[in-house]
Amino acid sequence: MKIIIIGGVAGGMSAATRLRRLDETAEIVVFERGPYVSFANCGLPYYVGGVIEDRNSLLLQTPDSLSARFRLDVRVNQEVVRIDRAAKTVQVTDVLDGTTATEGYDVLILAAGATAGQALPGHGIPVRSLRTVDDVDAITSVLDSVGIGARAVVVGAGFIGLEAIENLVTRGVAVTLVQRGPRPLSPLDPEMAGAVLDTLLLHGVDVRVNSTVADVRDGRVHLDDGSVIETDLIVEARGVRPDTDLARSAGLTIGATGGITVDEYQRTNDPSIYAVGDAVEKTDAIDAAATLVTMAGLANRHGRTAADAIAGVADPSVPALGTAIVGLFGLTIAMVGWSETRLAASGRPHRVVHTHPSSHAGYYPGAEQMSMKLLIDSQTDAILGAQIVGGAGVDKRIDVIATAMAGGLTASQLSRLELAYAPQFGSAKDAVNMAGYVADNLATGATRSIQWHELDDATTSGATLVDVRSADEFARGAIPGAINLPLDDIRARIAELPDTPLVVHCQVGQRGHTAARLLTQLGRHVRNLDGGYRTWLAGTA
Amino acid sequence: MKIIIIGGVAGGMSAATRLRRLDETAEIVVFERGPYVSFANCGLPYYVGGVIEDRNSLLLQTPDSLSARFRLDVRVNQEVVRIDRAAKTVQVTDVLDGTTATEGYDVLILAAGATAGQALPGHGIPVRSLRTVDDVDAITSVLDSVGIGARAVVVGAGFIGLEAIENLVTRGVAVTLVQRGPRPLSPLDPEMAGAVLDTLLLHGVDVRVNSTVADVRDGRVHLDDGSVIETDLIVEARGVRPDTDLARSAGLTIGATGGITVDEYQRTNDPSIYAVGDAVEKTDAIDAAATLVTMAGLANRHGRTAADAIAGVADPSVPALGTAIVGLFGLTIAMVGWSETRLAASGRPHRVVHTHPSSHAGYYPGAEQMSMKLLIDSQTDAILGAQIVGGAGVDKRIDVIATAMAGGLTASQLSRLELAYAPQFGSAKDAVNMAGYVADNLATGATRSIQWHELDDATTSGATLVDVRSADEFARGAIPGAINLPLDDIRARIAELPDTPLVVHCQVGQRGHTAARLLTQLGRHVRNLDGGYRTWLAGTA
Numbered sequence A, B: 001m002k003i004i005i006i007g008g009v010a011g012g013m014s015a016a017t018r019l020r021r022l023d024e025t026a027e028i029v030v031f032e033r034g035p036y037v038s039f040a041n042c043g044l045p046y047y048v049g050g051v052i053e054d055r056n057s058l059l060l061q062t063p064d065s066l067s068a069r070f071r072l073d074v075r076v077n078q079e080v081v082r083i084d085r086a087a088k089t090v091q092v093t094d095v096l097d098g099t100t101a102t103e104g105y106d107v108l109i110l111a112a113g114a115t116a117g118q119a120l121p122g123h124g125i126p127v128r129s130l131r132t133v134d135d136v137d138a139i140t141s142v143l144d145s146v147g148i149g150a151r152a153v154v155v156g157a158g159f160i161g162l163e164a165i166e167n168l169v170t171r172g173v174a175v176t177l178v179q180r181g182p183r184p185l186s187p188l189d190p191e192m193a194g195a196v197l198d199t200l201l202l203h204g205v206d207v208r209v210n211s212t213v214a215d216v217r218d219g220r221v222h223l224d225d226g227s228v229i230e231t232d233l234i235v236e237a238r239g240v241r242p243d244t245d246l247a248r249s250a251g252l253t254i255g256a257t258g259g260i261t262v263d264e265y266q267r268t269n270d271p272s273i274y275a276v277g278d279a280v281e282k283t284d285a286i287d288a289a290a291t292l293v294t295m296a297g298l299a300n301r302h303g304r305t306a307a308d309a310i311a312g313v314a315d316p317s318v319p320a321l322g323t324a325i326v327g328l329f330g331l332t333i334a335m336v337g338w339s340e341t342r343l344a345a346s347g348r349p350h351r352v353v354h355t356h357p358s359s360h361a362g363y364y365p366g367a368e369q370m371s372m373k374l375l376i377d378s379q380t381d382a383i384l385g386a387q388i389v390g391g392a393g394v395d396k397r398i399d400v401i402a403t404a405m406a407g408g409l410t411a412s413q414l415s416r417l418e419l420a421y422a423p424q425f426g427s428a429k430d431a432v433n434m435a436g437y438v439a440d441n442l443a444t445g446a447t448r449s450i451q452w453h454e455l456d457d458a459t460t461s462g463a464t465l466v467d468v469r470s471a472d473e474f475a476r477g478a479i480p481g482a483i484n485l486p487l488d489d490i491r492a493r494i495a496e497l498p499d500t501p502l503v504v505h506c507q508v509g510q511r512g513h514t515a516a517r518l519l520t521q522l523g524r525h526v527r528n529l530d531g532g533y534r535t536w537l538a539g540t541a
Ligand SMILES: Cc1cc2nc3c(=O)[nH]c(=O)nc-3n(C[C@H](O)[C@H](O)[C@H](O)COP(=O)(O)OP(=O)(O)OC[C@H]3O[C@@H](n4cnc5c(N)ncnc54)[C@H](O)[C@@H]3O)c2cc1C
Pocket: A006, A007, A008, A009, A010, A011, A012, A031, A032, A033, A034, A041, A042, A043, A044, A045, A078, A079, A080, A081, A111, A112, A113, A114, A130, A131, A132, A160, A243, A246, A276, A277, A278, A279, A294, A295, A296, A297, A299, B421, B422, B423
């Protein structure tokens, strides 16, 4: 059997190595149009920043090492330009000398990844995306030649845009961020994104939101609002789309998302052709619809799945949660599943929980506060998504929630997880447990909550907003219109509360919950402002 | 309704606060024999070490604060000495003045915790366990009065013993550990415990294994091997047992484990009496038998469960996994479920996986290696337990595995978890995914493995041990009797291998797996030494 693999990095090479482990006799040829295979895409930004010092450490394997260990026939600088499905051949162009050859296959695996699309015309200013070793070589060489005082414009503030910014700043480059939308990292809900913007500003990034590049001329970047930016370099990180040119021209089915359609064994509509990685559609774990998730873990995993299927081992893919994380100057932003914005747009009934827990027990030094948001199916209590922003321990909590989602645990069941607790690692009621408790109180109706963006409507309709924090906290800053009645005084001073529906709130939601329970039992109609003053402040900032 | 709670810390006070949130009218009285309630037991060792500087930060609540917020009637220095179930009363002694009173209840909650049992007679040397604020006050006052050069003997190297040692050393105290068993932290399997011992030795602890204290006389500690230790203080950490004296004398059912028997609503055999925390039996998640798990998370959780049940809300407890973690001079040791030792003793068929993964991508600086062990049901592929020892990221991986166990994921399914990956946080195939891949290969039979303790038998029965590492690695240290045939040379040099069954091994198991797959396909009978040279070395050290 002869297998040809197009694309020699995450998905493609994972398929190749696994296939060899399953089938010593197969002929396996990998075509890669770039000069390198098996490189650490995800490390590229950190090489720009000098955090990863040794360029060689980005190159996890070479054609030689893959030949020696896995008897793979890896051909770099070879671009597959055409697939002939009837003849079961591919046409390959040598990108160095332009020569062309034809190669036959029994089975083909497409792992062409994603593409940044057409670059902005730079008119003299170097323009680069950040996707290949060539890109970082070019970026570092421009910056080296400019030397001290180098300036860069980063277009787009998704995951890779943010990593680019962090590393350019680390390298001493003055960075301007040009961002089409109203805030960086658009998959985050607005009240969770504030810390991202603050962090960028704190690190001296010139942030231009609601802006696009209108033109690059006279050695300057012109934005659509008329402003002009002098720069030595433009880094494009406007997002990517599946690289499907080959698949499309070969008549393979492309889904509405723009990715190649595959079944759970990563097989396309041509039974001899498999496809994996950024180029293909995944099935969304939340709504079972086709979706795009361009993540290394899935590319590796699905490469192995395709190899298994080809070798006759059935190990079907499961729907994708889209867990993702990014570091930004010590701030960690992580998410899984759907955002509130997306749930609201889809009309899916959902509940929201905001908490602001500590990374570990408050009485042990060094605890860092994070902001956590949980999205919950209001009919089934299923976990639909989570977002966490903070410092230490954010990665742990998102992984626990992603695992709970994979295991089908409900939001309330998070409260029962037995998470490892010693004071330097967590809390007796860990952050994830606590979110589960809050979810449980919503599920049982013990406490009703209200979101920061629903507050105005509630007060307009006559609800009284009661701030149950201490008088000191109230004095330091409060929500306009709130009256202050500290939690511990409620029993004594309840008569002071007007006879309207009440919205109670504290700093993070916890005292508000106790206040809500008390007032409910005292016969009042109460809702607790979810996430408290902190979430309200973040949402309305 | 009048509820009396005996014990005012983790389980008891969690029940009290929740009960108040559910029932504003109930009369809730908490009796605590010590002078403090709601203190951070788990922080006590770190106060000894000065890591927690402010003693007040250990006292999370006071009777006053609990009265103000929750209208709880909290009575400290009040020991309940008798329960009269027929009369529904308790008899209470004031530990300061010895006076006694009787108090009636409708519902009683027992949350008396665990006890260290009878203290060693010190004959002039102060002897303390480490369970209360009083204990740490006494310990720090002895150490302060001795000043520089203070010495301590710690008896027992369980979780609290290790924490005591770390903190005494941090404080500058010369520590001798006296440990009955052959190694510290007995719940760890032997090959996982080596790092614990090494860490103790590295920090200057005088470790006496297989020793017990025979006698304390003439101001010296005499061990059973005849050796004599001069010390200023003895800290006892020989383990605890449920504090059930009251329950027992009241005729409540006590299980074979020594803990109070309760149902899933934390109710004892007396429908008016609930019990929670260290004093009660839990149901083991692995075999559904009664077991003891003395952990703060469960005490808090079950306190809430009891309160719910009393208030008429059904929120049954689930079986316990026993997730636990301890830090020791930067080494982190974590576990969940059962050990291999326990599985073997119970005769339960199981598979074992050892890996030595990185805390994050190897190409990004600062990755730390950990050792991970997964215990798997060989019939169902269910995860039965895990042990992880290392530095950064150990806590995250044990929590992910504990969550997977709670969600009923199989070991192979760990490979599919979508864990948050950016290079500073994890790997595209994260440590937990990788253990899942290895488990999958065992489940499907793709690679058969052999454990470090089975190696001698295999070679004695005629198997050849083949070390597939490089010649350099082989030269730096190898398993006696192994022949060296580097992985990349196997295809060319297979004829050199004798015609016997083979056991292959590399450093950690990964190259061994590829070698095993290759040799299997070349017609050989092969097993891969699980965890490679590292695990073998740790097991046979
Ligand atoms: C800068 C950067 C940072 C990232 N950080 C993260 C992260 O932190 N976490 C995460 O999960 N993911 C991250 N990703 C995404 C991750 O790298 C991708 O999801 C993953 O590499 C996709 O694997 P793939 O095999 O589909 O594509 P790729 O790994 O991109 O490989 C596709 C290969 O196919 C080759 N190719 C395409 N067409 C042809 C052709 N016609 N002929 C021959 N060769 C062809 C391309 O040259 C390319 O090398 C990052 C990506 C980048 C670029």
